[in-house]
Amino acid sequence: MRILIVEDAKTVANRIIRLTREILDTEITDIQCAGSLDEAQDLIKKFPPDLLLLDLNLHGKDGYGLLEDTASQSFHTIIISAYSDQAIRAFEFGVLDFVPKPFSKERLAHAFHRLKDDATPATAVTKFLVIRTCGKTERIDLGNILYVKAAGSYSEIYLNNGKCLTHCKTLHKLSQILPSTFIRTHKSYLINLKYFTQLEKIGDHKYIIELGPSISLPLSRNQLNKFKKLISN
Amino acid sequence: MKTTLPHGTLLVIALFYLLLYIFYERKVAFLLFSLLCLSESLPFWNDWLRLFYRYTYDWYSFSIWASTVNYYVLSLLLPAFLLQRFEFSHKYRWSFLLMGMVVISWFLDPFPINRALYMLGGSVIISFIISICALLKKSRGSVLSMIGISCYTLVYLENTLNREGKIIPYTFGFLALILCLLVSLTWQMRQERRSREKVIQDNAQLEANKSRLQAELLKSKIQPHFLMNTLTALMEWFETDPTVGSRFVDALAREFRILSEVADQTLIPISKEIETCRSFMEIMSFQQKTQYRLDVSGFENTDQVPPLLFHTLIENGITHNEYSSDTTTFFLTKKEFKESKRYTLIVPRENIEQDKNVEYESGKTGTGLAYVKARLEESFRGNWSFQHGPCEEGWKTVIITT
DSSP, rough: OOOEOOOHHHHHHHHHHHHHHHHHHHSSSSEEEEEEEEHHHHHHHHSSSSSEEOEEEEEETHHHHHHHHHHSSSEEEEEEEEEEHHHHHHHHTTTTTTEESSSHHHHHHHHHHTTTTTTTOOOOOEEEEEETTTEEEEEGGGGEEEEEEEEEEEEEEEETTTTTEEEOOOOHHHHHHHHEEEEEEETTTTGGGGGEEEEEEEEEEEEEETTTTEEEEEEOGGHHHHHHHHHOO | TTTHHHHHHHHHHHHHHIIIIIOOOOOHHHHHHHHHHHHHHHHHHHHHHHHHHOOOGGGGHHHHHHHHHHHHHHHHHHHHHHHHHHOOSSSSHHHHHHHHHHHHHHHHHHHHHHHHHHHHHHHHHHHHHHHHHHHTTTTTHHHHHHHHHHHHHHHHHHHHOOSSSOSSOOOHHHHHHHHHHHHHHHHHOOOOOOOHHHHHHHHHHHHHHHHHHHHHHHHHHHHHHHHHHHHHHHHHHHHHOHHHHHHHHHHHHHHHHHHHHHTTTTTTEEHHHHHHHHHHHHHHHSSSSSSEEEEESSOOOEEOOOOOOHHHHHHHHHHHHHSSSSSEEEEEEEEEEESSSSEEEEEEEETTTTTGGGGGTTHHHHHHHHHHHHHHHHTTOOEEEEEEEEOOSSSEEEEEEE
């Protein structure tokens, strides 16, 4: 795993590096550290990381511009900031976690655990997905998303206006940051429960999910019971 | 007995202003005004006294002398009061004029009463001139005193030139003058009360500003970026290198000790200010890649500056720059001129070409600069200037106080 740390205070950066090495140990292939936003942008371009640890306040500059940019990319972002009052705003961008300073090893480990498959689902307050098309970033309101479909190392976002956009994060990564209204119904699908209309049986142990008036998506067998339980609530 | 009313009135006014002078405010104008009224009403009380106690003829000439002296006093009191009322400077020049008048009137006529009349005439003329000057100075109430003096002059002329048939008694002329002066004096009291209230109000405002600045100063040390990064660094040292941790806590304690010492002061010795700067730089040196130094020149031990003036600017400089070299030196110099002092702070910058200067003007810098400017205004009241901008060595801030 390639990790990029963006932090301007030397001692704090050292602490993040040391603790990250202790927690993730052999999983790490490379750790880089950037002291400014410009340096961070350069490093992201040259060596795209798998995980970004970002401080939102660098040399008096606001890091939201960089966050907007990185939110659209394939890797996860964890915010480490002194301004805990900005957590809600940061979460809206779809960050994996917000670690307020000062932080212990346990707190950082908890944040890294969110990367794992067996992690408790995010109580995420993600408000929108940032999507980069033609070099420009665009914020897509979660309420407008019907479902997300896996497309290799990308994801296809289907909107209620019939459009389809591509996001750099995998379906798995998106499922980690999207709120609980988004349900994994199939290894390739993540649906927005808001648009669910009905569950239809089309054969022996075969079900399809209908979204809105005209969309039908498959429901995988091992998700059936979980899904039934969910909609009965 | 029909002239008892004006004289009675004058006596009451005299008494009232005397009491005002004694118990309310020791204003010379009050005392002069009181004496003026008293002096004018005295001859009447002399006549009145004679109704009950007929002193013998040998006392008569003394009575005339006393009355003459009283007129002289009256003649001096009127211009003296006006000078005091309209706050004239160079009062001694006017007093020369009055003394001259005393001498001239004395030699103009051998009869005491005539001398007194000449003296009174001179006094009226001088009072007239003083009123005109007050009018030209646009003093408040000068129009009113002009009217009063004019009435008095007319009655005086009528009384002096037309000795046979006086139409208006002299006292009424004087009473008109006194009434005008009374109103003018009351106006002045109101004006003074208002300006006093304004001073109280201004002081309250100033006090409020002071508390705000104090809060600002302490807030800068509990703002999350500084405090949380510091606590994180502490955590790190306690886990990896407690010795450095202890040294850091020491530096931090020193910083806070100085801060609590200077927080409620308007001006502090420059040595204290430099101490706060250096202790802050030491704290930052612990946390960043570079060692910060402050080079100081041109200061004297007696110099005083508002607390955290340069500290705030240095803090801004450190926050907004990234230094990668081993040591980074800031330069603080003072130059003294005839009527002004110039303080220059140079914050070095690396990668000047890449930097956008506008960054300095926006964002979090705003509060820091606002603090610096508010402190300068508090201490120097408009007699200061603040300029900053890029220079060859980095970023230059120039503060001039006069």
